[in-house]
Amino acid sequence: MISISMVSRDKRFFDGIEGILAENQIKTDWCSTGEKALSKAIAVPMDLIIIDEDLPDMTGRQFIEKLVMKNSMIHCVVASPLTKKEFHGRYEGFGILMQFHIFPDRSEIETLLEHMNHIFNLHIKREKSR
Amino acid sequence: MKDGRIAIPSNGQGGLDGTRSGHFGHCDVFTLVDVENAQIKEISILHNQEHVQGGCMVPVSLLSENRVNALIVGGIGMRPLMGFKQVGIHVYHDDQRTEIGPVVADLIAGNLTEIRNDQVCGGGGQV
Numbered sequence: 001m002i003s004i005s006m007v008s009r010d011k012r013f014f015d016g017i018e019g020i021l022a023e024n025q026i027k028t029d030w031c032s033t034g035e036k037a038l039s040k041a042i043a044v045p046m047d048l049i050i051i052d053e054d055l056p057d058m059t060g061r062q063f064i065e066k067l068v069m070k071n072s073m074i075h076c077v078v079a080s081p082l083t084k085k086e087f088h089g090r091y092e093g094f095g096i097l098m099q100f101h102i103f104p105d106r107s108e109i110e111t112l113l114e115h116m117n118h119i120f121n122l123h124i125k126r127e128k129s130r
Numbered sequence: 131m132k133d134g135r136i137a138i139p140s141n142g143q144g145g146l147d148g149t150r151s152g153h154f155g156h157c158d159v160f161t162l163v164d165v166e167n168a169q170i171k172e173i174s175i176l177h178n179q180e181h182v183q184g185g186c187m188v189p190v191s192l193l194s195e196n197r198v199n200a201l202i203v204g205g206i207g208m209r210p211l212m213g214f215k216q217v218g219i220h221v222y223h224d225d226q227r228t229e230i231g232p233v234v235a236d237l238i239a240g241n242l243t244e245i246r247n248d249q250v251c252g253g254g255g256q257v
Contacts, residue, residue: 068213073216093206
């Protein structure tokens with residue numbers, strides 16, 4: 001089973017994601033700080049991390065830098081208000097799977113599922129949003 | 131480098147007389163050079179895999195599975211660099227020459243340096 005960890009100062013940031021992922025047999029959990037998520041990434045097998053860029057103990061960029069030093073194989077999604085160009089400038093070279101808006105909508109989550117299909121060969125079957 | 135397998139991201143059909151690809155994730159093939167006692171023993175070609183979104187780690191697995199010891203790049207991002215290091219593949223740097231043969235000769239002769247974390251593309255610095 002694919003495992004995703006969500007990291008944000010407020011759990012409500014990712015309201016709605018958990019349910020959609022659970023529908024696709026993807027296990028999720030949540031961490032309130034970058035340090036807790038980094039500790040978990042070492043201790044527990046994990047496939048993907050979704051972070052809010054504005055964490056209480058570090059920036060999204062600092063989190064990604066620390067994560068790739070510990071385990072570069074974990075994919076990352078960053079929720080950020082930056083423009084596409086600004087986002088690319090900040091995260092170039094870190095292989096970020098995709099950028100979410102703050103409070104991502106269903107279409108963004110479906111795009112994530114499509115990427116995960118390619119990467120993990122999940123063969124996810126789902127209804128397109130209406 | 132006395133013994134081991136070198137991978138070079140390559141354009142087209144690759145080979146020792148071919149040219150290097152500027153982006154290892156999108157290269158057509160990897161030219162693999164087997165070295166024994168500081169001599170080239172064998173040249174082979176490894177086809178790259180499709181580069182999907184978020185697929186910058188695919189070459190890490192591909193080259194690791196094919197027992198590569200060293201990779202020569204013109205540039206690389208922090209995440210794949212860490213990936214190669216974590217699977218034990220040494221990453222060397224030459225961003226000047228496009229030909230494969232001379233950089234392979236230089237690596238075997240010990241004239242190429244490993245890329246540092248602060249030489250990565252974007253992220254922590256610029257190549």
